[in-house]
Structure formats: structure tokens, C-alpha cells
Amino acid sequence: MATKVLDGNSLFNFVVLEGNGVKGMVDLGLSKVPEQYVQPPQERIDKQKAASHDNPPIDLSKLDGPDHDLVVEEIVRAAKALGFFQVVNHGVPLKLLDSLKDAAHTFFGQSPEEKKAAHLKGPSSPLVKYGTSFVPEKEKALEWKDYLSMTYTNDVEALQYWPNPCKEVALQYLKTSTKLVKRLIQILITELGVTPDESKVEGLMGLKFVNMNFYPTCPSPELTVGVGRHSDMGTITVLLQDGIGGLYVKLEEDLDGNQADQWMEIPPIPGALVINIGDTLQILSNGRYRSAEHRVCASSTQSRVSIPIFTIPKPTEKIGPLSQLVEKDGVAHYREFMFQDYMDNFFANAHEGKKSLDFASINSP
């Protein structure tokens, strides 16, 4: 039935333009993945080939004790090697993590009309976006994901314009994680041998979004992607995933610096948050830190939710490699640009691994 109602353009209209999302399509009853969602073989996720990322989560409470230096070392090592790590004792209350996952299920469980009503609310610029896939108009195959994106301006507007089922918990999540994000940025800059000045750190944390991702059950997840290969554009992403699994990160080099190209699953750890280095930190560090290429596979049995907070620079912030590092390296691997331009380019293209960085890369001979 679903395939009869939804073929060709009518599927795109129903899912994307009319705002029913992947969830609306799955709710019609779907036994087969529609062809618009079938990825080319090289983009499909082979779970059997992925390794598991068994590194224990980093205990951030130890930053305040005798093991401070060891913990800093662990953070820096992870930011250089994989660009991904998990943290516990992060300062975000554990009960809040459960409430956030519940709120995401409540939001996406609403009728399409209710979800659409959340869209584009705000005083002047839109603070809330409800959508599906990433840039559907540009994608060869669509992503098996619906999302809600909430931009933070201030508390009053968040409580006024963010959707009811999520606004309070999302705001608390944002507030309780800000200290964590700031501390990580300060550590990562300091470890580059540069004293982080307050205005620089504030500039790198100028804008924040809380997103809620919903990956409905998929009849054949091995043919689709929940999110295609990409790195996040900002400074740091804090990500809450539920217990279902399906988040994969690419390890580009092994410990000996050889090309590895191995995908690793980031296993769900109850109470932990995933930290993900964005393109901005790779650029700022002149390539010392690595933004993580990652992707998501949906599940055939359960809907998955994840709740990232993207901390990105102020749109007017000038971003480029830190001058002290360029001096030391004798070469800048990235040019300087205004972050708004990086963001516009990021959202103008479908996910394609770390291609987003080409916008800033200087290809030295």
C-alpha cells in the first residue's frame, strides 16, 4: 500500500515537502525500503566489518583531582586520534538524560500537523526547524532520519518558541553542558601551547543548537543510512545517544600512523555523553586535532533517538589556524574565513565525508 501511494515525486512530496518525514512514511506500513532511500553500495554500512570502540569513557570528575594531567592527556590523545570520545561525570544530571530521550520520543510521536507547527517559529529569524534527511534536494539518496533543530538565543525565546514537549529539558541540557564544553575547549587550546583568551573561547562558543534526531525502524537498514558520512562543522558536539547503537566513526590512521580506514562503532554507555571534535577545531589547530567522520545506521527493530548539542563559532567570528601554530609549522593548512560562510557552504551540500573542510583547505604542494 505505501509503495502504491508513494512512488516517485509523491514520496518526496509526502515525506519532505508535506513534512510527514520518514516516520510518516513508516507509519503507513512499509515492507520494503523505497528506492529513494537505497544508498549506493559504497555508502552502505556493513556492521560486520566494523570494529568496536572499547576505550573506557573518560571520567571528567578526575580533572579536579590528582589525576588531572592524565585525564588531560587522554582527552588530547582522543582528539588527535579519532576526534571522538565518551565522558562520564560530565555535570549533566543523569535523570535529565532520560527525560531528554523521552521528550524526543514524545515530540516525534505527535501527528505530522503538530510537528509541522513547531517549524520556523521565532521573532525574526527562525529558531526552530523540523525536517527530514539533511539537504533532501541535493541528495542522491535520502537519509533515514527526521530531526528537530532548536537554535539558542536566550532563555526567554527558548521557552517561548521551542516546542512544548522538549523546551524545558533541552534548555536544561544546554545549560548544564555549557561548562563541560567550555572546559574541553580551554583544555584543547591550552594543550596546543596557546593561552586561551576569554574572548576567543566565547567566540568559538558563539552559537548553540540543540537537535533531536529520530531514526524510525527500517525494513532493511543495510541498504540505507540514518545519517551519511560527515563531520560536524562547529567547535565541539556533545551527543546523547540512546541504548540502541548504530553510531560509527572512521579511524583514518592506526596507532603507527598508517592509513586504516576502519569504521568503529561507538557503543552506547548508560550515563555517558559522546564528545565529537568539529571541523572548526581541526582548522584552528592547523590539523593537530581531527574532526571525526561519522555516520549512523538505523535499526530494523526499534526507533533510535539521539540528541546532539552543536556548539559553533559566532557567525561573524574569523576562523583560521592559530597564528602561533602557523609560525611553528611554517605553513597554514587552512585559510582564514568568516564562520557564516563556512556554515552556508556546509548546509548547501549533501553529506560527503570530510569534504566540508575543502572550503578552508589550502592544498600545499
Ligand SMILES: O=C(O)CCC(=O)C(=O)O
Ligand atoms: O545520531 C547520532 O548518533 C549522530 C547524529 C549526528 O551525527 C548529527 O546529528 O550530526
Ligand SMILES: [Fe+2]
Ligand atoms: Fe554529526
